[in-house]
Each structure stands twice: as structure tokens, then as C-alpha cells.
Amino acid sequence: MSEQAQLLPGTLDLLILRAVSLGPLHGYGILLRIGQISGDALLIEQGALYPGLFRLVRQGLLKASWGTSDNNRRAKFYELTAAGRKRLRQETDNWNRLVSAIAAALGTQPEEV
Amino acid sequence: MKFLDSLRFRISILFGRSRMDAEMEEELRLHVQHRADDLERIGLPRAEAERQARIEFGGHVRYKEESREAAGGTLLESVFRDVRHALRLLRKSPGFTAVAVMTLAAAIGANAVVFSALNATLLRPLNVPEPQSLYGLQFGEGVKGAQSYPNYLDFRDRNRCFEGLAAYHMTRVGLDTGKNPTRVWLYEVTGNYFDILKIQPRIGRFFHAADEQGAHSAPYIVLSYGYWHSHFQDDPGAVGRMVEINKRPFTIVGVAPPQFQGTFLLLSPDFFVPIVSLEDADTLNTRAGRWIFETIGHLKPGVTTAQAAADLNSIGDYLQTTYPKENGKMNVSLSRAGLYGETFERPLRAFVAALMLLAGLILLAACANLGSLFAVRAADRSREIAVRLALGSSRVRILRQLFTEALLLSLAGGAVGIFGGAMLLRRLSAWNPFPQFPTNVPLNPDANVYAVAALLAFISGILFGAVPVRQVMRSDPYDIIKSGSLAKLGRRITLREILLAVQIAICAVLVTSSLVAVRGLLRSLHSDFGFEPENVLLADTDLDMAGYEGEAVPAMQKRMLEAMRTIPGVASVALTNCAPLSSCGRLSMTSVYTDETSDLRPSTVAASPLQFQISPEFFAVAEMPVLAGRIFTPHDDKNAPLVAVINQVFAREVFGSSAKALGRYFKVSNGTRLQIVGIAKDGKYKSLADDSQSVMFLPILQAPTSASSLMLRSKSDPQRLAAAVRSRLQDLDVGMPVFIQTWPDALNRVLFGSRLATVALGVLGALGAILSMTGIFGMAAYSVSKRLRELGIRVALGARRNEVLQAALGRAIKLLAFASTAGLLLGILASRLLAAMVYQATPRDPLVLAGVVLAMASIGVLATWIPAQRALSIDPARLLREE
Numbered sequence: 003m004s005e006q007a008q009l010l011p012g013t014l015d016l017l018i019l020r021a022v023s024l025g026p027l028h029g030y031g032i033l034l035r036i037g038q039i040s041g042d043a044l045l046i047e048q049g050a051l052y053p054g055l056f057r058l059v060r061q062g063l064l065k066a067s068w069g070t071s072d073n074n075r076r077a078k079f080y081e082l083t084a085a086g087r088k089r090l091r092q093e094t095d096n097w098n099r100l101v102s103a104i105a106a107a108l109g110t111q112p113e114e115v
Numbered sequence: 116m117k118f119l120d121s122l123r124f125r126i127s128i129l130f131g132r133s134r135m136d137a138e139m140e141e142e143l144r145l146h147v148q149h150r151a152d153d154l155e156r157i158g159l160p161r162a163e164a165e166r167q168a169r170i171e172f173g174g175h176v177r178y179k180e181e182s183r184e185a186a187g188g189t190l191l192e193s194v195f196r197d198v199r200h201a202l203r204l205l206r207k208s209p210g211f212t213a214v215a216v217m218t219l220a221a222a223i224g225a226n227a228v229v230f231s232a233l234n235a236t237l238l239r240p241l242n243v244p245e246p247q248s249l250y251g252l253q254f255g256e257g258v259k260g261a262q263s264y265p266n267y268l269d270f271r272d273r274n275r276c277f278e279g280l281a282a283y284h285m286t287r288v289g290l291d292t293g294k295n296p297t298r299v300w301l302y303e304v305t306g307n308y309f310d311i312l313k314i315q316p317r318i319g320r321f322f323h324a325a326d327e328q329g330a331h332s333a334p335y336i337v338l339s340y341g342y343w344h345s346h347f348q349d350d351p352g353a354v355g356r357m358v359e360i361n362k363r364p365f366t367i368v369g370v371a372p373p374q375f376q377g378t379f380l381l382l383s384p385d386f387f388v389p390i391v392s393l394e395d396a397d398t399l400n401t402r403a404g405r406w407i408f409e410t411i412g413h414l415k416p417g418v419t420t421a422q423a424a425a426d427l428n429s430i431g432d433y434l435q436t437t438y439p440k441e442n443g444k445m446n447v448s449l450s451r452a453g454l455y456g457e458t459f460e461r462p463l464r465a466f467v468a469a470l471m472l473l474a475g476l477i478l479l480a481a482c483a484n485l486g487s488l489f490a491v492r493a494a495d496r497s498r499e500i501a502v503r504l505a506l507g508s509s510r511v512r513i514l515r516q517l518f519t520e521a522l523l524l525s526l527a528g529g530a531v532g533i534f535g536g537a538m539l540l541r542r543l544s545a546w547n548p549f550p551q552f553p554t555n556v557p558l559n560p561d562a563n564v565y566a567v568a569a570l571l572a573f574i575s576g577i578l579f580g581a582v583p584v585r586q587v588m589r590s591d592p593y594d595i596i597k598s599g600s601l602a603k604l605g606r607r608i609t610l611r612e613i614l615l616a617v618q619i620a621i622c623a624v625l626v627t628s629s630l631v632a633v634r635g636l637l638r639s640l641h642s643d644f645g646f647e648p649e650n651v652l653l654a655d656t657d658l659d660m661a662g663y664e665g666e667a668v669p670a671m672q673k674r675m676l677e678a679m680r681t682i683p684g685v686a687s688v689a690l691t692n693c694a695p696l697s698s699c700g701r702l703s704m705t706s707v708y709t710d711e712t713s714d715l716r717p718s719t720v721a722a723s724p725l726q727f728q729i730s731p732e733f734f735a736v737a738e739m740p741v742l743a744g745r746i747f748t749p750h751d752d753k754n755a756p757l758v759a760v761i762n763q764v765f766a767r768e769v770f771g772s773s774a775k776a777l778g779r780y781f782k783v784s785n786g787t788r789l790q791i792v793g794i795a796k797d798g799k800y801k802s803l804a805d806d807s808q809s810v811m812f813l814p815i816l817q818a819p820t821s822a823s824s825l826m827l828r829s830k831s832d833p834q835r836l837a838a839a840v841r842s843r844l845q846d847l848d849v850g851m852p853v854f855i856q857t858w859p860d861a862l863n864r865v866l867f868g869s870r871l872a873t874v875a876l877g878v879l880g881a882l883g884a885i886l887s888m889t890g891i892f893g894m895a896a897y898s899v900s901k902r903l904r905e906l907g908i909r910v911a912l913g914a915r916r917n918e919v920l921q922a923a924l925g926r927a928i929k930l931l932a933f934a935s936t937a938g939l940l941l942g943i944l945a946s947r948l949l950a951a952m953v954y955q956a957t958p959r960d961p962l963v964l965a966g967v968v969l970a971m972a973s974i975g976v977l978a979t980w981i982p983a984q985r986a987l988s989i990d991p992a993r994l995l996r997e998e
Contacts, residue, residue, distance in 0.1 A: 028145075028146075028149070029142065029146050030146050030149040030150055031149075047171075047172075047173040048146065048150065048171050048172045048173060049143070049172045049173035049174060049175065049177070049178035050173065050178065052139075052142070052143060052146075052178050052179075052181075052182045052185075053178060053181035053182045053185040054185070055182075055185075056139075056182045056183075056185040056186035057185035057186075059186065060185065060186055071149065073148075073149055073152045075145055075148055075149060075152070076141075076145060077142075077145055077149065078138075078142050078145075
């Protein structure tokens, strides 16, 4: 547990988009998928997922429909819309730029200044 | 737990929480279930798994709230929340709510009533097929639609632009259906009337052009639906029955459809007969003397009114050149059918437009006043608003809240207004001040009226809701919380105050005028008429309608008088062609000349007195004093020398004084000489304004007339004689139509104009009072709210109650006093105008002055009551702590 990292603000939305981009999922499924693709390295309180989901639906990045899960229960499945796909690409690029910039900044040695 | 969850799910649906909310709840619940499934799979017992899953989920309520926020909620849901909030706030200030709703109800109700008058008279066309192509002909300089029968025939046969032309004329006849003969209104119409209007009979058939075979042919009646319903109880057997009109036999051939009530809005007939059936050959062949009320027809498709007018004018020119003696220049024009062209439509249009403007102004003033009240509320809530803004609520959200409140108020006001308006309209529709004239103006509100009222309510809500917008948009939460006040208190006179002063002044004018009018009306009811109307019953008939002619008339009149004398309770009976002030419509002026005049021309006329033809008992029954000479005797018959009694005005005009007139002679237009045997005291004859009307009374035996109005002086309530009078007259002649009323009732109808003016002024005065009240209320409340802290300090420093009131309300009271005085003075000036409408209206009347002062003072007290209470209940300790 102590190995897990706190999420940076704003990154949950990106993770949700990424998780759903791999195929339609219900809420719990999204959590499992995030855990799976991040190697269980991120700490997300389960309920915190939902405000993010509703926000993304309202922004038109996700669409939702009721269906039946593998457990044979009713569940609401989310999938990406075209706008969501586009946003995921943009956010991924942004993130990569940010990460390389931060990494470059943190990796700078005193003599390089 | 599962059960509880699903129960909550169901209940939440039951209680109408949005579907979205319920779905959200369900989704979160299912998440926990899925997690529990997984935990169960790795070995936990189900109960333990579910517990664990819930813990892992975290704060359920918190996440749900956040989710709801994130999802934005539905519009309906947030509107519903706003409405609930607004209702709560309005409930907390019932005084404000009541004032606002009342003001709006009055303003919107007034608009609804006026609009429905507009709707009924000008917007709604005649209820016939294709009303848009139906036009009436107007001849001459814009005002006259009447035409003679031969001219009508020429227009009908020679025009090329109408599908056909029909004509109709309204007249009153005696109708005898075998029981209870009555005087009724009918349309004399041309045979093609119904075919031209393209309407079908409800039952039976209509008559047609082919039925017309010269004078007194086609004795057919088509009943109006209303008359069939009320007098024949919808009996289909009525068709085919014989009835008598003015003693001539007619056959009922059909009944018109219910929605058809004639082609003139101001008079709906009881039935229709062919023009040729009632008129004799002489009348039908005379080309001079236009008497047929209106000619109407549908334009052919594609023909413009200009083309039609040109066509008709060429016919007019032809008629003028062919019959120059009978016809002058005809400037034919077309007007919409239904209101008789310019004669009625233009003044009606102007009148209704003026009313509509007035009603609109009233609504605007109401909105302005409510707007300032709203500004006060927003100011009172400035702290609450500031806190909400500081906590991140958007200004739009706060404005939406304020608008919701405004709209709620305006819709409530609108609902009350339209409800009151509809009730008033229903009564107005049923009310007919002149039972002799059946009108056809259905004032009942229709969908249009409701729609307009709702729209007005909505617009006014937006209007007065918008007043505090700037205030909210500009407010800086930091400033407000720090200082606790929205604006600086100004000493200068604001535009709002000037507007309010004008409103109050107008209100005072109206209150003054209506009090003056009421007093004038009361006084004229008890003024000296020159006779005594109390305890007299009038029974009016025209022997013409019962078929009497020549010598039969006086003989019948003698029998009628004798029959009346035998009724128990009758003190005395007289006969006249028309009782004074009874609106009989028969009084006419005649030209008289001095005895010396030999050349009887308009320029040598000595006086134009009204002519009464009376039996000798008239002066006794009317209690009209004869000041000099004698009254008539039964010996003043057609074998005796011709005599007359004149009034003082006549004597003064022609002879200089009463003393000089007695015994002298004068001439009437045919040259006959009459000797003056008596001088009667002046009185009122046609209207209450008669102050200098000359009158002559002639013995009915020397100047016979078929018009017979019996006057019975009763020993008690004259109404109790009515039944006996009717039955005695029917014993004499079953076919004689009689109209019975008491003389005081007849007088009331003469006063109708004054009454209407009084009522109208009263209504306007009441509206003005309501508006002034909201205005002053708004201003006083504003000033109290602004100066709450100052007043608190004053109270803390030991100010007395009247000092606090003085500080809080002084300005509002001063404004009221100033504007009321100005209004009162203006009102007194305006009352001179009023004197033209209401007889004996005078503002120089201490009661009126006292009344106005009292009325304005009570408006002031009512309007400042709530703010005064608030100012007095200031608790300085609490106030200073809060601020």
C-alpha cells in the first residue's frame, strides 16, 4: 500500500479516458483497468471515480448506457465519444510535454546552468 | 441493507426526485455490489465482503453530492429548487407579497378587461363565413350607410365587383305569438340576405330573393336562435306556425344558426323578415329619403376595395344624373361590415385605443413601483447575497433566484387579475343597461384574452425583476460585508421620487373627480325635476303596433284610461305621448311662430319647443305645477278651439314673460293658431341638463297620436300595480305590446351616462390608489431599510417613537402630502370638465374635500404601516451586533 502514489490533481480524468479508450467499461471495471495498466501503483479512493465520470459525461467526452456485467449484474457502461478520443490525444501530448519538461528541470545539474 | 437500499431507491422515485438522482444512487450501489462480488470470490463471507466494499468506496454521501454537482443537475430540478426558495422567502414577508400580488392583479386585470373589449369589438370579425371579404357601403362624407330601396336595387343590379349585395334595416315592431304580445327588434332584410352571407338555417328554411313579389309579399319570419331558445323553448314545431307582426299574419319558416346574431354588432335582432313584407309600395318606390340601414356584400375574389369603390361611384354618378331631384353626390366607400363603418368604428377604435393606452400605463406604473420594492428586497438581502457571492455562487444563479421570485409574483398577480377580470367581464356581458336595445357584443374572455394576460404577467415579471439586476451585478461582496450597505443615502430628489409624486397627484385627481361625480349623481337624483316621479308607474305602448288607425285610436285610449281607473290602488291616471325623462325616444321639437308672422320660414321661427300630447289629468298625475291660467278639460276636444299650455321658458322666449303670454296666440308650422291657456312650471324633459328647454303641451284630443304612455299614480309601491295593468290592457286587446316600468327606474336610465362616468372614475381612482400605495410603500420601505443602522443608533441614544418615525418616513409623508395637494387642486380644476358629463357636479363641496383628504391619508397610513412597524421594532443591540 505504501508503494502507491497520490494522484496529481486533474490526472484522474486522463486515466479514466485512457482506461475507457481500451473498451467500454462500468465504473468498477474502470478502477480495475486503471489498477491493471498502472501496475496498481496509484491510490484512488473508489468513490472518487464517480464525480469525474459524471463530469466527463457532461462535457460530452464519455457516453453511458446501461448493460449487464460479467457478474451478471446491471451496470452502467462508459465509452469514449469522438470528442473524448480527441481530448485523450491532446491530454496525452500535454502530459508528455509536461513530464519531459519537469524531468528535464529536475535532472538539471548545477554546472549546466 | 440491500432491502433498505432498494427501498430508498423506490422512495426517492416516489417523491419525485429526478430520475437522474435515482440512477446515480443505483450506479453507486451496484459499484459496491461488484466490489463485494470480487471480495467474496477471494474468500470473504458475503456480509463481510459488502462491509469491506463499502469502506473501500469511501464517503458515499460526499461522492454522491460531488457527482450530482459534476453532472450539473437538470434544469427542471434547479428551477424547482429556485421556486421552493422563492416561495419560502415570499412566505416570510406576507405584506410585501400581498401588496405585489394585489397591484399586479389590478393592473393585469384592467388590461385583460380592456383587451377583451378590444377583442370583442374590433378584432373579432362578424361570425359569418369569409368575414374578410364582407364589406358595407358608405355613402356621402364618410358617415352614412343608409340608402333608399330603389337606389339599393340599382347598386345591386348594376355593380360588377360584388358577388351580390344585400341590405338590412333595424326596426321595432309588436309581435303577437298568441300569448303575451311584445315589442321586439327585427332586421328587415332583402330576400337575398342569407344567401349573400352564405349561412345555413339551424332548422327549417330561409327566405330567398325569389320570394319577393312586391309590397307585402313574402310574409315569412326567420327567428334568431336566441329568440327561438327563450320564447319557443327550442321547439322544432315552431317552424310553420303563424304569428302576427303589427297585426299582420306571418309564417315562421326557419331558425338562424346560434352563432349568427345579425350583421351589426351593436344590435342583435330577435328575428328577420323580408323588407318587402313589412313596407308598403309607397316606401319601397320612393327614391329620396335614405332609410335602409346598411348595404353589405362579399367582394368577388381578386377585386380590391379601390376597384369596387370606383365601380360603385360610377353607379352613384349615374343615379345622380338620372334622378337629380332625389340624389345628391354619392361618395361611395367601403368599410368592414359589423360596425357600420366610420360612424361607429372610428370613435370606438379611438376610445378603445385610449383605454388600452391607459391600461398599459397603469401596468407600467405598477411595474415601476414593484421594481423599487424589489430593489429594497435586494438591498435588504445584500448581506446574504454578498456571502453567497463570496462562497462562489455565480451572479447568474443569484439573479435567476431574483427573477424566479419576480415571475412567481407576476404569475400569481396575473392569475388573480384574470380571474377577477373574467368575473367582471361575465357580469358586463350579461348586463344590459338598455333592455330595449339588445346588443351583440360578447365580452366573455376567449383564448386570446387569456394568452395576452399571461404574456403581460410574464413581461411585467421580467420588467420589475430586472430593476435590481444592476444593483446585484455591481455589488462587491467585500465592501458589503465590511460596511453592510449597498448604496449611499442621497438627499437630492431622484427621478423615482418625481415619478411617484406624479402618480400620487394623478391618483388624487382621480379620487377628487370620482367623489365629485358621486356627489353630483346623488344630488341630481334628488334634484327638482319639475314633477314628482315617485310612486308613478309608466305603461308604454304604441297603438300603431296593435293595428289601430284614425278614429279608433282616441276611442281605444279612452277605454284604456277607464280600465286603469278601476284598478285598486291607483290614485289617478293620465295619458301622454311620452312621459318626461323616460327615454321613450318619441319627443321631437316643432317649430312655432309668433301670431304676427305670416311668412313661416326657418328664419322666422320664434322657438323650437318639445311637444307633449297629454290627457287633462297629466299635470295632476305628474304633479307638475301650472303657475297661471288653467289646465285642459275633457271639453278641449277637436270641436273646441285649439289650446296649449306652455312652460316658462317658452313664454319668456316668445312673449317676454309668463304674464304677457297668457291668453295670446302662436302658430305651428302648418299655420294653425293655438291659444295659450296655461303656464306650466319649468322642468326636465329629455335629459337632466334641460335648463332652458321650451315645451308646449297640447290636448291629446286635439293633437291625436297613437303613441300612448299611461301614467298611473299609485297609493303605494307602483311595481305592485304592474301585473294588474298588464292584464287589464290584455283584456282590452290581446295583441297590444306593452312596456311597463316605474318612473324612477326610467329616470335611472336617463342617468346612465353620469353613472358610467362615475363608475369609470371610481375604478380608475381605485387603481390609482393601489398604485400610489405600492409606490409609497416601496419608497418608505427603501428609506427604512437604508437607514436601519442610523435609526438603530438613534433608538440607542434614546430617540422617541415619533422621532424615529419622523426620521424614517418623513420624506415619504412629505412627498405624499405635497403630491396629494397638487392633485386635489388639479382635480378641482378638472371637475369643471366633469360637470359636462355628470349633472350638478361641483368640487366646491366640503364633503368632497374632506373625502379626498381622508382617502389620501388612509392611503398614506396603509402604505407606510409595514415600514413604520419595522422602524419601530428596531432592536439597536441586535442591529449593531449584526452590522
